[in-house]
Amino acid sequence: MAVIPTVTVTSTGARLLSLRRMLSTTATTASSSLSSLCYLKQGYYPLQRRRILPARKLVIRAARTESKGVSLGFRAPNFELTEPLTGKVWKLDDFEPYPALLVMFICNHCPFVIHLKKDIVKLSNFYMKKGLAVVGISSNSVVTHPQSQEVAKDFGAVCTPEFFLFKKDGRRPFELVYHGQFDDSRPSNNAPVTGRDLSLAIDCVLSGQPVSSNQKPSIGCSIKWHPGAKQ
DSSP states (O other): OEEEEEEEEETTEEEEEEEEEEOOOSTTTOOSSOEEEEEETTEEEEEEOOOOOOOOOOOOOSOEEEOOSOOTTOBOOOOEEEOTTTOOEEEGGGGTTSSEEEEEEEOTTOHHHHHHHHHHHHHHHHHHTTTEEEEEEETTOTTTOTHHHHHHHHHTOOEESEEEEEEEETTEEEEEEEOOOSOSOOTTSOOOOOOHHHHHHHHHHHTTOOOOSOOOOOEEEEOOOOTTSOO
């Protein structure tokens, strides 16, 4: 079977009208060149059917890993990390006065983090004004900050970005209530970046409402573990 363009001839040349299917019944009428003949003032010439290729999608060549293995209700582990810009040492106890704590494991060169970076900053600034404490941990800085990988292990983090939202309940340690995605957007799809999933969870915590346990895992680059990282 061949698909042949149907053309009409005008004084200005050939104009493509439509495509129709033609089934060859004999070997003499079969055509594998997918061409037709069109008459112009200059005579006959072959009209080639152009092959239309599908649009290519952006392919992210990185190990895609889902956040998993950490159950809701998990208590935030203690940590002690130095802020690179100021040299200040931060501990979990420093966030005791806050009603909620968001811990994010990120990486400067991860395409999944780069895709969300501006909106992560925007979301963090917005909710910090409402009482949310935010901690971002670069878990692949194994040379300059090897202790960050030990903290990632303690949290059970496996990818970047990965989000852990904890709520504070009186004197009890921070309790994990959300461990899911930022939203449905990925570097290789056309979904807009909204931060909807994480924002909804934060809104629930800050308003004292329960967070739904129906959570989609975050997807990102796998954390590159240093051989010396604590197992």
